[in-house]
Amino acid sequence: MTDTVDINYGFQLPEELLMLREQVRRFMREEVKPIEDKLPYDAIGCSKADKIHLKGIAEDMGLTGLTIPAEYGGNPVSALTRVIIAEESAKCRLGAYAPALGAFGGGPPNIIWGGTEAQIEKYGIPCIEGKKRAFVAITEPTGGSDPRNNITTRAVKKGDRWVLNGRKMWITAAAGADYGVVFARSDDGREGEPPQITAFIVEPDFPGITFNEIGVIRALSPYEIVLENCEVPEENVLGRVGYGFAVAQSWLVDARIPYAAGCIGIAQEALDMACGWANQRPTRGGLLKDKQAIQWMIADSEVELQAARLLVYDAASKADAGEIVKVDASVCKLYGTETAGRVVDRAIQIFGGMGVAKEMPLERWYRELRIKRIGEGPSEVHRMVIARNKLRNTEGGVYFS
Ligand SMILES: Cc1cc2nc3c(=O)[nH]c(=O)nc-3n(C[C@H](O)[C@H](O)[C@H](O)COP(=O)(O)OP(=O)(O)OC[C@H]3O[C@@H](n4cnc5c(N)ncnc54)[C@H](O)[C@@H]3O)c2cc1C
Structure with a gap:
């Protein structure tokens, strides 16, 4: 230097x-x-x-x-x-x-601080302590430049769970992470409105989630994430249902x-x-x-x-x-x-x-x-x-x- x-x-x-x-x-x-x-x-x-x-x-x-x-x-x-x-x-x-x-780094994605006290306790604090690591998954194969329109991953409410189906692309540090914030299109009950985007906290051992490495120009690979009937508990919605794009x-x-x-x-x-x-x-x-x-x-x-x-x-x-x-x-x-x-x-x-x-x-x-x-x-x-x-x-x- x-x-x-x-x-x-x-x-x-x-x-x-x-x-x-x-x-x-x-x-x-x-x-x-x-x-x-x-x-x-x-x-x-x-x-x-x-x-x-x-x-x-x-x-x-x-x-x-x-x-x-x-x-x-x-x-x-x-x-x-x-x-x-x-x-x-x-x-x-x-x-x-x-x-x-x-x-100087570490810590969760800043959006976790907008979560509930239980979410902060479970997902935020352990990241500060270096015990957990997270990813953020917005981009999809349909294109990342315009996520508001291009997110097609669907989240459908079934009882006390949300069922996610779709694919995310190019997600940094996804494999080996302890959880990720995944954005999906959900029905939010707002009359006459198309499904809006909601943020979900997803853990890698939830059923129906797989990670595939994508080799790129840099040493640190991003991942494709496939969600097939991936069940996410209701309490893992981050922020309000239908307001995930602002997140x-x-x-x-x-x-x-x-x-x-x-x-x-x-x-x-x-x-x-x-x-x-x-x-x-x-x-x-x-x-x-x-x-x-x-x-x-x-x-x-x-x-x-x-x-x-x-x-x-x-x-x-x-x-x-x-x-x-x-x-x-x-x-x-x-x-x-x-x-x-x-x-x-x-x-x-x-x-x-x-x-x-x-x-x-x-x-x-x-x-x-x-x-x-x-x-x-x-x-x-x-x-x-x-x-x-x-x-x-x-x-x-x-x-x-
Ligand atoms: C190594 C790597 C790591 C990444 N990590 C993450 C991550 O952790 N989480 C995550 O969610 N995403 C991540 N991404 C995704 C990244 O945010 C997207 O690649 C980016 O937003 C572009 O989306 P896209 O690749 O689908 O390209 P597209 O949206 O298909 O766009 C392709 C190209 O078209 C052009 N273009 C697009 N829109 C317009 C327009 N309106 N006007 C003119 N030209 C336009 C641009 O040149 C653009 O590069 C990562 C990507 C890479 C390569």
């Missing part, structure tokens, strides 16, 4: 966040990197002992439980704090899907700004590595750093990363001020993930053959960042959200009549 010189054009982080950023950087360099260096190249996590060790240090630093409500022993922080941590903790070889090797939306929107921040962190590290290499790599007639073609790649990457970071900090600050940030979150997700993809691509180009060698993290980041433009809503869907909002709020400017 290389040192970065921070130039936060137009955005002055408060002193305590600058200190926090330094603290996370040190943790990544001094604690996470030595553990990562011992792991096989395509590892998706570290050993249990190392995880406990890292978590212990993170806990001492006050950096755990960040998305857990205080009443359940969490340490909820501002959105801006979350993005600073997301950005810095992604700066590691396993960064895209295992930031800080999970030291899904809150899960998705909440994650988008830190999601973009993590991608920016990875890309910043890639750019810094490329600068280090350009500064020392001899080539015909001098060093790589003296070639304008290389300088332009570095300049474009620097400018785009600064812009992406400002967007993320601005959106997080608005969220902290209580503003609705649905569109801002789409702007961050779109620009952050696309910028990160371009920057890592350029970094690989600057390294040449070394850029695609497995001993370097760049090719892994390149593959994993490719997914980031599809997961959590593909770029096109975020462009649609941004364009619709712009069109709705724009009358034509001064010279339009």
Whole structure:
């Protein structure tokens, strides 16, 4: 890992966040990197002992439980704090899907906190304690870009149970999880309305559920989940029957700004590595750093990363001020993930053959960042959200009549 010189054009982080950023950087360099260096190249996590060790240090630093409500022993922080941590903790070889090797993470999907006390007790608290792990299953073979219309998994009430039939696709970390939140279309008794979406907490040993691994571009596989007459007890409805889409939306929107921040962190590290290499790599007639073609790649990457970071900090600050940030979150997700993809691509180009060698993290980041433009809503869907909002709020400017 290389040192970065921070130039936060137009955005002055408060002193305590600058200190926090330094603290996370040190943790990544001094604690996470030595553990990562011992792991096989395509590892998706570290050993249990190392995880406990890292978590212990993170806990001492006050950096755990960040998305857990205080009443359940969490340490909820501002959105801006979350993005600073997301950005810095992604700066590691396993960064895209295992930031800080999970030291700051853990905890259930945030939507569990909207559940009943019994659900929180059974499914929320054990995740905080590291005893349970969960998945969230929205996407189906019919398409994930428009879940409101494309969810076809059916839930039919039979006595005190709901019977689920359908298929989910691309579900991260589904196999081996202790439960998942599965979204299905249910009859909710509202007169004259088509079946709406409901969220169900499903356990892998409920009858009628199977998991099939789907190999993809990254090391961590997602899964297909097949539900065949899968019986879910009535008390496992999460939230209100027929109001599950709002639950899904809150899960998705909440994650988008830190999601973009993590991608920016990875890309910043890639750019810094490329600068280090350009500064020392001899080539015909001098060093790589003296070639304008290389300088332009570095300049474009620097400018785009600064812009992406400002967007993320601005959106997080608005969220902290209580503003609705649905569109801002789409702007961050779109620009952050696309910028990160371009920057890592350029970094690989600057390294040449070394850029695609497995001993370097760049090719892994390149593959994993490719997914980031599809997961959590593909770029096109975020462009649609941004364009619709712009069109709705724009009358034509001064010279339009
Ligand atoms: C590795 C991985 C992990 C995932 N993990 C999870 C998970 O844990 N839980 C979960 O629920 N889902 C998960 N997903 C699913 C992910 O959210 C979906 O892949 C994504 O929402 C896109 O859905 P789709 O793949 O069905 O593509 P489709 O919806 O079929 O879209 C295909 C392409 O069409 C284009 N497109 C779609 N709509 C429009 C439009 N309106 N205008 C213009 N172009 C459009 C886009 O380019 C899009 O990429 C994961 C996906 C991957 C690849």
